[in-house]
Amino acid sequence: MVTVPGSSLQNITNNNNIIMSDRDSKLTKQLISDSVAPVVTIVSSDNLDAHLSKSFIGISSMYDLLLKYGNHKYTRVADDSLSGAKDTKINKTKYELDDLFTLRFAPNIKELLKFKDSADDLTKQVKSIITNPSSNQSNIAYFHEFFQDGTKSMELNNPLTTFNHPIVALLCIDTTTTPIDQEQHSIDNYDYARDLLVEFKNIKKKTTKLMNYINVNDILPVFLLCYNDNDRSSFETASKLAKTLKKQLFVESLLFPIWKTVEHNTNAQCINLSENSDILNNITIQMYNLKTQLMTPFMYRKIQYWQESILNSRKSLQRFFFKKFAKATAQTSSSNSPTVMAAEEEFLLRKMADWCFILKDFKLAYICYDQLIKDFNPTKMSSILPKIFKAQYLQASHLIWSTISIFMGAQTIITGKMIKSDIDPNIQKAIDLVVPNCEHTSSSGGRTARDEIFEIVLHFLLPISELFLTLSDEWLGVPYSIKWYERILQISNGKYFLIECFIWERLSYCYDLRVDPKVVQHVKLLNLSGDDNSNTGVILSKNNNDSVCNDLNPNKLNWGNDLVIKGHHRKRKANFFKLLAAKKWAQCGELEQTKRLILQVDKEYKDLAFAQRNTLLLYKLKKQVGLVS
Amino acid sequence: MSSAQYFVIIANDQDTPLYEAQLSSTSSNSVTELYPFIANSALDIIEDLQWRTNSSSSSFSSSSSTGFPISFGNDNGFNGIGNPGNTGGSSSPSLFFGAKQNNNSKDLLGASYLGFIDHYYQSPISAYITFGNTKFILIHSSNMPINGNNIKVFYQLVHELYLKTLMNPFYINGSAINSPMFDAKVRAFAAKYLI
The missing domain is CATH 3.40.50 (Rossmann fold)
Structure with a gap:
């Protein structure tokens, strides 16, 4: 009997990544907090x-x-x-x-x-992560190091x-x-x-x-x-x-x-x-x-002052007149004075939001970001900001950080409807604000507009993609994570190859996580049946009956043993993306990384004859890293 | 030049191809070495659709005519992002592969055609599933126009051919199909319908 890679029950029960553990979820949030410490x-x-x-x-x-x-x-x-x-x-x-x-x-x-x-610096850091002999050899450890650098x-x-x-x-x-x-x-x-x-x-x-x-x-x-x-x-x-x-x-x-x-x-x-x-x-x-x-105490004092002087007044009746007022001040303010810039209300409110985020008061942080989004006035912001900087980037940043605050704890329950109607459109809006400006942004100091766009998108989407994985229902969150990781790949488009390799590997991990919660329960039930046959003997006896029937009629339709989990996981895709990641590493000349992944992939494909053909990628990569002569 | 690049028949309970055909000679080597793996990874999506009860196959077929989102081979196009809430599958699977239960045999045959289920680097992947749970998968070219109806006809003809092969007393169920006649016919169908 040929084993289907990744789909066998044994593989799934043995796989620790079946659900992102609470520890991983906490670690992701911790890494994000640390990156803005x-x-x-x-x-x-x-x-x-x-x-x-x-x-x-x-x-x-x-x-x-x-x-x-x-x-x-x-x-x-x-x-x-x-x-x-x-x-x-x-x-x-x-x-x-x-x-x-x-x-x-x-x-x-x-x-x-x-x-x-910059993204180039990040590429150098990535290089140092993978060449550091003391690095842990597991995929997750590599990615966490990358994530730490990427979210800076x-x-x-x-x-x-x-x-x-x-x-x-x-x-x-x-x-x-x-x-x-x-x-x-x-x-x-x-x-x-x-x-x-x-x-x-x-x-x-x-x-x-x-x-x-x-x-x-x-x-x-x-x-x-x-x-x-x-x-x-x-x-x-x-x-x-x-x-x-x-x-x-x-x-x-x-x-x-x-x-x-x-x-x-x-x-x-x-x-x-x-x-x-x-x-x-x-x-x-x-x-x-x-x-x-x-x-x-210093931060709380400042936050309290800003809350009373800026946030509360904006939320009051005055907000109805805010836009008119903002237009008037935009015309009169001396826009290029550094003092004015740092003390502008918009920046103070943003600082307040960021400080609340640092102090883990995510609800207040979310309120501030939300207020900033509502009050965003492109005309005023353009007059405050330097000419080379687009005001839309700032609005995109507000959108992204408000979304991150939601995941970090501003909302205790995140539903599928909320993601579909609020969170995902907000992210899309933020990325749309950044990406279309690519063609119109002038290059400065050897950096092209594309570099700048990529840096911004990477810093925005990396934490967002990871936070989707922290949702308790992976079946719901993982597709969004995959979507935004792929968006990073599209914008990079082959330029930042090492960064892309990490993301390909992460895509594989995302697919690996995507298991329907219903199947998880089924697996637990089957695990119990191993200890006590009294309750779940039906499943076992059914399998025995199947084998008897197969002996009588070898041509009988065979649905496989793990019928219940069919269609409720993406293990094959996870293996395929791991293979692709191995190929990408090989293209970068990082054969150690290729070998690490090939050893993992090979285990999954070992029972499939077609995968071992010498015309196919797996064999070629194995040959390249010296696993076959 | 064919709009399809690669065709594979995969056995009902295994991931082993019973028959494979490279339908285009223009594909680059770097892509052809991946085709069997791409087809294998698409099985996850096929199984997901197969056991779903709350949507009809026609919805998948219709997605093919609306173009493909730029993607890297995920399943977002039909169920991942578009409607993530519906991807949980059903607790009571239907043997009719997600189709509306209908006595009309023509509709049932149509329901076996799953339409475009996945894509890899903008190359669409279509699938067809027989009542015996054997999967037919086509990987299409990304830069050629695709006619959904012709693909459906191609699948139905190959299905007929496959049934005839099954009825052959010298063919052992589950073994690879090595008949040159079968291969020639499949290629002829492809040449006729997958242009």
């Missing part, structure tokens, strides 16, 4: 950077340290006494520490402006990416009383801290051109005072400085005992941070304090 800029003194590089292996600055370990998960230390007075806090918050949003660290605002995550926001100097607006500026100072190198530096003090703050406040004056979407007033400055916990005087200096900074400059400080376990002398050895869970936990606690005590 609050940005924290880090400015550290030369003193501190030098001290850190001498103390820790592979750390050259505070930015380096926080980039590597700032989002470290809390791990239980064997000896809790090391945590001293803060032990109770650690116990209390152990689970909360891992539950909050993550942080994205940037060196400083100037550097942040230079950062650009683009450059900062772009109105679509208000998520990249920094929320906290960490000004890091070394307060150790004994300089580690006698020749070096004076100790960082109040004057130095004040200069750092003044420089931060005046940054907009220095770089005006690229600061259109930055508002320094919406960034919370926080001093991070690093001290040696073994040195009492160091702690006292840090505490005193924190009090002075609070009193004189009205800026909060965090005391960071980073050299807690390191003896301070010139012969002290560098320690490897990844092996020192105590220091890592200290970092986690400080970052937790930053999030809960400073960042979140």
Whole structure:
């Protein structure tokens, strides 16, 4: 008896991907939250950077340290006494520490402006993912890495990416009383801290051109005072400085005992941070304090203010007059002034929506995006935005993020009707707003209009496609996911080959997920029958009768054993798309990837004689990767 | 030049082709090496249609005349996106392959024709299913006009031919059809109706 690839009951029951597990669903949402996590800029003194590089292996600055370990998960230390007075806090918050949003660290605002995550950069990142020998070999792990890179926001100097607006500026100072190198530096003090703050406040004056979407007033400055916990005087200096900074400059400080376990002398050895869970936990606690005590209250304060001053007034009777008012202001406002741009109501409302999204208040975020969509005024937006940027892109962004908010939790139940009548048309509308402009957009800085379109579409559709897979009814959600993945392929049209390979592989995964919930129940029933024949013996005895009848009449019509699941899955399609993905990888010269997929596909096709023919693709690919001679 | 590229007959309970014919000599090698896999993947859709009770086959046939959405071989065109709510199938499958139950034998024969069920890189795929659950699949050319009625006639003629083969005492049910006569007739039908 020839086994039908993927359709046999055994294959389906053994396949863990039959339903996207809750874990995968949570992971997708987590990845999306992480990709828009609050940005924290880090400015550290030369003193501190030098001290850190001498103390820790592979750390050259505070930015380096926080980039590597700032989002470290809390791990239980064997000896809790090391945590001293803060032990109770650690116990209390152990689970909360891992539950909050993550942080994205940037060196400083100037550097942040230079950062650009173009599709070409993404292709390079994809290349690094697949060539990294430490990468997990499973398809899902590869894709999650790709997804993480793909959902990153683009450059900062772009109105679509208000998520990249920094929320906290960490000004890091070394307060150790004994300089580690006698020749070096004076100790960082109040004057130095004040200069750092003044420089931060005046940054907009220095770089005006690229600061259109930055508002320094919406960034919370926080001093991070690093001290040696073994040195009492160091702690006292840090505490005193924190009090002075609070009193004189009205800026909060965090005391960071980073050299807690390191003896301070010139012969002290560098320690490897990844092996020192105590220091890592200290970092986690400080970052937790930053999030809960400073960042979140600051964000909520701002959101509340914007809600009262902008959102509520728009939702009131005034909204009827809003469009007329907007037209009037569009004519009078000095459109190219950076200050006006960052403080424009539209941008503030968008920022409010984004911040609500970051704080996981998806309902309020959805309300804001919805309001932005309703109030969108192309004439006004065109007057505010730079000429090279289309106002329609911004509207498309509002549409997409409102849809993402729905999936993330703005609506508790998502029905098929809602998808068909609201969600899918909104996505279609957003893509239509972006794609038709392709021909009319001029190229800039070596990038063609098509590149720009592709970047926007990829950043819009990648999370959307994944979120459709998180619906509990895969039979309903998967076709939409496939539709939008295919749209990305159409727009790429062979240009971004490596990105396409990932998407072909993901299409295979989508088909693999598409199993009718009715069949899942049937499979569960059959699984139970393996343990207890009392209830489902009918099915088993029926199969036995079939075999008896077949013996009597070999020409009897044979429907196969797994009649119930027929037509309720897309396993054959999943295998076929996996084969296509293998072909695409081979065309890119990535034979390792081809081999990985061919090994999976070959298992499914092994019983089908036609698939093994040497004129067909499977055999050719096997030969190419050395699986057959 | 034929509008069809590849024709395959697939056995009732297996995924093994009983008969295959390359109907066009102009296809590139990169596509021909995929044809059997494309036909195999289309079986998922055929089975879905076969066991559906709430829609008639005519709806699938009509979709063929309205052109094909640009796609990469998904099943969106007929059930995926257009009406995702109806893709769950039925708990009480019908042996009439999704057709309205009708005593008129002509209608029943027509119901065996599933129309255009799928597409790969804009190449439409049509299918026909016999009462014995044997599937006939045609992969068409993407750049040739297609006449749905002619395809239906082609399938019915091949069905007749297949029935005659089944009645042959020397033919074992489920084995590959190697008869040169059968092959010649199929190609003749294709030349006549699939232009």
